[in-house]
Amino acid sequence: MADTATFSPSRRFILGVVGFGAAGFAVGCDLRAADAVSGPVTQTALGPYVRVGSDNTVTVYLRHIEFGQGVSTGLTTIVAEELDADWKQMRFEHSPANDKLYGNPAFGGMMGTGGSTAIFSSWEQLRAAGASAREMLRQAAARKWGVNASDVIVAKGEVQSGNNKATFGELAAEAAAIPPPDAKALSYKQASAYAFIGKERDVAKTFGRLDTPDKVHARAHYALDYHPEGVLTAVLARSPKFGGKVVGFEATAAKAVAGVTDVVQISNGVAVIATNFWAAKKGRDVLKVTWDDSSAEKRSTDAILADYRAALAKPGQEARKEGAGAAALKGSGEAVTADFEFPYLVHAPMEPLNCTVEYKPGESCVIHSGSQMPTGDQKAAAGVLGLQPDQVTIVTHLAGGSFGRRATPDADLVTEATQIAKAIDGKAPVKLMWTREDDIRSGKYRPMSIHRMSARLNKGAIEAWGDRTAIQSIMEGTFFLPPGTPDFSAIEGSNDIQYAIPNISVDVHFMKSPVSVLWWRSVGHTHTAYAKEHFLDVLAKKLGKDPVAYRRELLAKEPRLLGVLNLAAEKAGWGSPLPPGKTRGVAVHHSFSSYVAEIAEVTVKEDGTFAVDRVVCAVDCGTVINPDIVRAQMEGGIGYGLSAILGEALTIKDGAPVQSNFFDYAPLRMAQMPKVEVYMVASTEPPSGVGEPGVPPIGPAVANALLAATGKTYAKLPLGAKA
Amino acid sequence: MKLTINGEEQEYTGEEDRPLLWYLREDLKLTGTKFGCGVAACGACTVLVEGVPTRACVTPAASLEGKKITTIEGLDTPAGQAVQKAWAELDVVQCGWCQSGQMLAATALLTATPKPTEQQITDGMTSNICRCATYHRIRGAVARAAEIIG
Numbered sequence: 001m002a003d004t005a006t007f008s009p010s011r012r013f014i015l016g017v018v019g020f021g022a023a024g025f026a027v028g029c030d031l032r033a034a035d036a037v038s039g040p041v042t043q044t045a046l047g048p049y050v051r052v053g054s055d056n057t058v059t060v061y062l063r064h065i066e067f068g069q070g071v072s073t074g075l076t077t078i079v080a081e082e083l084d085a086d087w088k089q090m091r092f093e094h095s096p097a098n099d100k101l102y103g104n105p106a107f108g109g110m111m112g113t114g115g116s117t118a119i120f121s122s123w124e125q126l127r128a129a130g131a132s133a134r135e136m137l138r139q140a141a142a143r144k145w146g147v148n149a150s151d152v153i154v155a156k157g158e159v160q161s162g163n164n165k166a167t168f169g170e171l172a173a174e175a176a177a178i179p180p181p182d183a184k185a186l187s188y189k190q191a192s193a194y195a196f197i198g199k200e201r202d203v204a205k206t207f208g209r210l211d212t213p214d215k216v217h218a219r220a221h222y223a224l225d226y227h228p229e230g231v232l233t234a235v236l237a238r239s240p241k242f243g244g245k246v247v248g249f250e251a252t253a254a255k256a257v258a259g260v261t262d263v264v265q266i267s268n269g270v271a272v273i274a275t276n277f278w279a280a281k282k283g284r285d286v287l288k289v290t291w292d293d294s295s296a297e298k299r300s301t302d303a304i305l306a307d308y309r310a311a312l313a314k315p316g317q318e319a320r321k322e323g324a325g326a327a328a329l330k331g332s333g334e335a336v337t338a339d340f341e342f343p344y345l346v347h348a349p350m351e352p353l354n355c356t357v358e359y360k361p362g363e364s365c366v367i368h369s370g371s372q373m374p375t376g377d378q379k380a381a382a383g384v385l386g387l388q389p390d391q392v393t394i395v396t397h398l399a400g401g402s403f404g405r406r407a408t409p410d411a412d413l414v415t416e417a418t419q420i421a422k423a424i425d426g427k428a429p430v431k432l433m434w435t436r437e438d439d440i441r442s443g444k445y446r447p448m449s450i451h452r453m454s455a456r457l458n459k460g461a462i463e464a465w466g467d468r469t470a471i472q473s474i475m476e477g478t479f480f481l482p483p484g485t486p487d488f489s490a491i492e493g494s495n496d497i498q499y500a501i502p503n504i505s506v507d508v509h510f511m512k513s514p515v516s517v518l519w520w521r522s523v524g525h526t527h528t529a530y531a532k533e534h535f536l537d538v539l540a541k542k543l544g545k546d547p548v549a550y551r552r553e554l555l556a557k558e559p560r561l562l563g564v565l566n567l568a569a570e571k572a573g574w575g576s577p578l579p580p581g582k583t584r585g586v587a588v589h590h591s592f593s594s595y596v597a598e599i600a601e602v603t604v605k606e607d608g609t610f611a612v613d614r615v616v617c618a619v620d621c622g623t624v625i626n627p628d629i630v631r632a633q634m635e636g637g638i639g640y641g642l643s644a645i646l647g648e649a650l651t652i653k654d655g656a657p658v659q660s661n662f663f664d665y666a667p668l669r670m671a672q673m674p675k676v677e678v679y680m681v682a683s684t685e686p687p688s689g690v691g692e693p694g695v696p697p698i699g700p701a702v703a704n705a706l707l708a709a710t711g712k713t714y715a716k717l718p719l720g721a722k723a
Numbered sequence: 724m725k726l727t728i729n730g731e732e733q734e735y736t737g738e739e740d741r742p743l744l745w746y747l748r749e750d751l752k753l754t755g756t757k758f759g760c761g762v763a764a765c766g767a768c769t770v771l772v773e774g775v776p777t778r779a780c781v782t783p784a785a786s787l788e789g790k791k792i793t794t795i796e797g798l799d800t801p802a803g804q805a806v807q808k809a810w811a812e813l814d815v816v817q818c819g820w821c822q823s824g825q826m827l828a829a830t831a832l833l834t835a836t837p838k839p840t841e842q843q844i845t846d847g848m849t850s851n852i853c854r855c856a857t858y859h860r861i862r863g864a865v866a867r868a869a870e871i872i873g
Contacts, residue, residue, distance in 0.1 A: 350852070662852060667852050673862075
């Protein structure tokens, strides 16, 4: 199958014939018509990322998963640009799980999608991949036609010299025999010559998102859609309290449900397996499990917050000190303090977690999933099943959202699924499905936290700034963090505050709980940006300063932050009069190597409720690969961030989650979505992330607009409906 | 019992309480209809029953005897085609998981209200959740589909 094709260890990468049955997991390409006309297509690899089909398609292998952020278009664009391809011939497919070929330098060489790294970590590599394949095609044409390579032109998917002409597909086999050029010898286009990079989509769809057609016409394949003949479906009963362990279970009633085939215990609970989902779910509904809660969480949210407040009374681990640090918080002038409280948040991607395991004991395992860390899953599965990692094949499908949930260092989903497959000796393919309730109630949350903000104002300025946080670490205990190293990613955005303040103190307490936590779209910035930007407006108000003017003053030496601030202020008409009841709020933040300013327009109504009407966003993400996808990510990031600050909270009662589904864990709906305008700073800097940086500024921008309307500090999230 | 799905008659012999969603996805392999919440709270599983948007995750297949059911795979009315064209034109999709439900909701809205106001678009679409928050473009695409229908 295409996804398991292996590459020769030499510098030549030649693939054999790939039949159409094998293309079954390819996404983004509808090859059925071609099949009818011309039979099987030969795919020829020109390096690890580029495959040219005998039908003249060019398929780019994605080492990052497409879960909506647009990498299938963005990464393909970079290759197409340097390859001088025709956009119509471009396709994409997820790469196999292979760290050597597809590792992410930003993940220490392990495959991984996250941290808004896809474009910036791939930029040099994929330019090289495209340029290298172009040179191989050029050399192949020169050899075939007996002309100098310098007389061969590659343009718009055609290779030409005098009267000789060929498509990429016609030259592919010969090109594969050419040694790939030395990376240092490759030449790249000037930005002014770009045909695809920076180009807007067009309405006639000659250029646009590559995943749109299949997603609009229900041809896209997600992991949950994979449903082989004879597959069994499993649902797992997990501990109601975080950290509970199975003592025993009574499955007579579950086994009596028509369709239930097996009930098995695994490390994380008891799985009910059936011939279809509905039977499995009904079986689980009547399953009785006894739990040992001796090491489980038993506190409720209020008690956890009280523990956090107690910790905050003392200094934590120092993460940043400027000037005299915390000592400067005491002295003449006005001292200001505020505690900002942030709840646990659930990722809740629309496609609930799932994967399908096809296990042959002692031989092999094929896992169909939509994972952000496929090689980590591969190793975890091999460990569970007693196989070597190369006996485990990961087939990566499109994922229906993720927001970080599918990047788990402990491979939670695949560990559960392979334990289930092992427990039934691989007698049939088994699909582990999480219901929405499982998703909401099973942890891996954005950690809750309190930021204790403090400042001393003196002589019309902020003389000292303090930001002390109590929070659980995400990275502690994972292979991402060497033991004993403090996890300052928990307060990214706090410890690198860019405002020119003479005395700064940032410190952190790492709190413990069996409630599991994970990176949630923009990770630490989800709370640090709010604490920093809203507190700054609280102080600016006390100082009688305009929020934009004061930021300009404090960011005079930060040109890129200043650039987005000024662009947003101009486009939003900052300072121009608004109708009664309407106010504006601004926030600016640096995350994932990008810079974003957002200005929110908010209406506070007579009944005390409020609406976010309009958001103006300015982003500097370096070279813009695809402006419409940058726009889409800012729009979506604003919606995702707004959803959290308006109404999302996962609370705990006696160690168990209170919420269970979308009626009590309530995501943003259309009626709450503001109009969004996105502006990009023209830049020739290398491209940087856009998946996450749109999220952090929206919360404080809205809170600052409310502060302007009511004079109140908005210290407890979510904000709820009332101003 | 007989169900009519995308114009084809199907013989349903499954359990009385089994939701239509699972019959579509697991038995008929019509996987364009998506599972999102299982409690009619998100709209990812929206299908049209006699043209009315219906949550397949809580509607027993056995309750639909003799009814005409349309899924995303069979969306061939002028409104439905205009909706899909507009969705493609505006590149509405991100992850895409909720979009079948969104497009069926939009089709029902435009079939009942061919020239919706902005408020009618919001009212017609607000019960469908999109976690990627493509709402901004969905608004635009519904308006564009109305234009295409003419």
